[in-house]
Amino acid sequence: MTAIRFNVLSRLLTGACALLFALSLILTVLSAIRGPLLPGATIELISLIVALASGAGLLAWQIAGDLRRKLDVASLAVTTLSLAAAGAFYLSGTDPEQIINPLFSAVCLASGRAVANAARQRFPDTAGQDEMSALRQAYGALTLALVSLIGWWVFSGPFDGLTAGTAALALAWPYAPEFTKALMLQTGIRKAHDIGVELNGADALAAIATSTAVAFDNPTLLADDQCVVTDVHAFDKGSERLLAVAATTERYARHPIGAAIRSISEDWSLPRNAPDEWEEVSGLGAVALINRRSVAVGNTALMAQLKVDCFMANSLCKPLQAAGKTCVIVSVGERAVGILGLQGTPHPQAHDLIKRLKQMGIESLLVTGTHLQTAEAIATNLEIGNVTGDIRQRDRFAVAQSRFSQAEGLYVGIGASDRRGVFALSSETRSEAVLLATLPEGQLEALADLLTMASRTDEQTRLVRGFNLALRALAGLLGAAALVPATAAPVVFVVGLLGSALIADKLANRLKF
Numbered sequence: 001m002t003a004i005r006f007n008v009l010s011r012l013l014t015g016a017c018a019l020l021f022a023l024s025l026i027l028t029v030l031s032a033i034r035g036p037l038l039p040g041a042t043i044e045l046i047s048l049i050v051a052l053a054s055g056a057g058l059l060a061w062q063i064a065g066d067l068r069r070k071l072d073v074a075s076l077a078v079t080t081l082s083l084a085a086a087g088a089f090y091l092s093g094t095d096p097e098q099i100i101n102p103l104f105s106a107v108c109l110a111s112g113r114a115v116a117n118a119a120r121q122r123f124p125d126t127a128g129q130d131e132m133s134a135l136r137q138a139y140g141a142l143t144l145a146l147v148s149l150i151g152w153w154v155f156s157g158p159f160d161g162l163t164a165g166t167a168a169l170a171l172a173w174p175y176a177p178e179f180t181k182a183l184m185l186q187t188g189i190r191k192a193h194d195i196g197v198e199l200n201g202a203d204a205l206a207a208i209a210t211s212t213a214v215a216f217d218n219p220t221l222l223a224d225d226q227c228v229v230t231d232v233h234a235f236d237k238g239s240e241r242l243l244a245v246a247a248t249t250e251r252y253a254r255h256p257i258g259a260a261i262r263s264i265s266e267d268w269s270l271p272r273n274a275p276d277e278w279e280e281v282s283g284l285g286a287v288a289l290i291n292r293r294s295v296a297v298g299n300t301a302l303m304a305q306l307k308v309d310c311f312m313a314n315s316l317c318k319p320l321q322a323a324g325k326t327c328v329i330v331s332v333g334e335r336a337v338g339i340l341g342l343q344g345t346p347h348p349q350a351h352d353l354i355k356r357l358k359q360m361g362i363e364s365l366l367v368t369g370t371h372l373q374t375a376e377a378i379a380t381n382l383e384i385g386n387v388t389g390d391i392r393q394r395d396r397f398a399v400a401q402s403r404f405s406q407a408e409g410l411y412v413g414i415g416a417s418d419r420r421g422v423f424a425l426s427s428e429t430r431s432e433a434v435l436l437a438t439l440p441e442g443q444l445e446a447l448a449d450l451l452t453m454a455s456r457t458d459e460q461t462r463l464v465r466g467f468n469l470a471l472r473a474l475a476g477l478l479g480a481a482a483l484v485p486a487t488a489a490p491v492v493f494v495v496g497l498l499g500s501a502l503i504a505d506k507l508a509n510r511l512k513f
Helices: 002-034 039-065 070-091 096-116 131-155 158-172 177-194 204-209 239-249 256-267 300-306 311-322 350-359 372-382 393-403 446-480 486-509
Strands: 213-217 222-234 277-281 285-290 293-298 326-332 335-346 363-367 386-388 409-414 420-425 434-438
Touching: 002 039, 002 096, 039 070, 039 096, 070 096, 070 131, 070 158, 096 158, 096 486, 131 158, 131 177, 131 446, 158 446, 158 486, 177 204, 177 446, 177 486, 204 434, 204 446, 213 393, 222 239, 222 256, 239 256, 239 285, 239 293, 239 326, 239 335, 256 326, 256 335, 285 300, 293 300, 300 311, 300 326, 311 326, 311 335, 311 372, 335 372, 350 363, 350 372, 350 446, 363 372, 363 393, 372 386, 386 393, 393 409, 393 420, 420 446, 446 486
Parallel strands: 213 363, 213 409, 363 386
Antiparallel strands: 222 335, 277 285, 285 293, 293 326, 326 335, 409 420, 420 434
């Protein structure tokens, strides 16, 4: 309830501040066109002081809620300096009409930043995205204002210096860098939605845009999570007996290998018995007790743990693994009694996806729990440059992150919704995978579209930011030359906002896949 009240209060204060700012702008413009509405510019001064008090108060309240807002702190500090200059001129006997410019400049800085912070309520993740570049722009605006103030003061007088300096400051100050980020964020979200991708947060596109490598968990490159038994080799008691024992051992297994073994046993109409005891060993296989005999179905790592003799089984597995198949060993007691070969169906878009990534200069890695030889065969078929095999499911993200420790990358794995998720890999070690986006079901090539779109959106964000910087610099120079008054600051802001929206819209229409 407190958070809701705080949000409502913030909006009410922001609305009141914007209304007072608009009123002061109208009165100031009218006085500039028609002259003071009352002797001594009484109405204009009162409206400016009230607007300044509300804007500075709201900005100070916002800063108190988050002391890290450096641009807000700088805005409030420069507002105080402008107010002090106006007060000093007033106390020295200057005509009240002549201190309207520094007062209006102070109103712009305080109210402009306070109102602009309302954008953070709708786009909270944009806060601080351009903090350093905005601060550099603010320092540049302050420098330009000081230079013009001193220059005009020396050659023309203090009033002209104050007018030009405050105009340069009001026109060149960066009021709302968040708007640029918000506009491009909207563009990115819209384009991501068009290709069926669900983004997870405002900073997802930025993380994706900087990626130079992608690691794939093997199941994400398959048409589905199913595989089929293609080869059955029994060493002594026949294929049906081998499959029956394997199906009983894998009766309750959740892994696709267990489902494939159960499926072929049903096709062969084999008896469906239940084990006396059963345990699934994650990433290795399953062990069971059948008729008081220990039975295991799994990979060589499981057999090594159980001290099973697998010399013959390993020899027979090699040609299967070279063909890209998964080889599973079946043992009874401490002896291997046969092997099973299984194969998954590659996703129809997997090969084209890897090809597109290679054309984009993005490195690819296959991380899988299958034998290294099998993994290498799969990687060769898909033209994946790097491969790591024999990795348990719970360790694959960490392995991928260690492989890309010197670069920013992505990890594609099955997410909580059983859809392909795109997770962040970073040179900074993370304990948990950070989900950036979820790919549309069945559309693997959407990953390449997402990477392309993120890269272009990042470039376009810089272009829009450059447009705003150039506009502010030009307006500030015109203000410093006394060609444009400080009252034009809201107009420059609106032009910048409309220009950014137009550029963002035009660039969004050019993002075709």
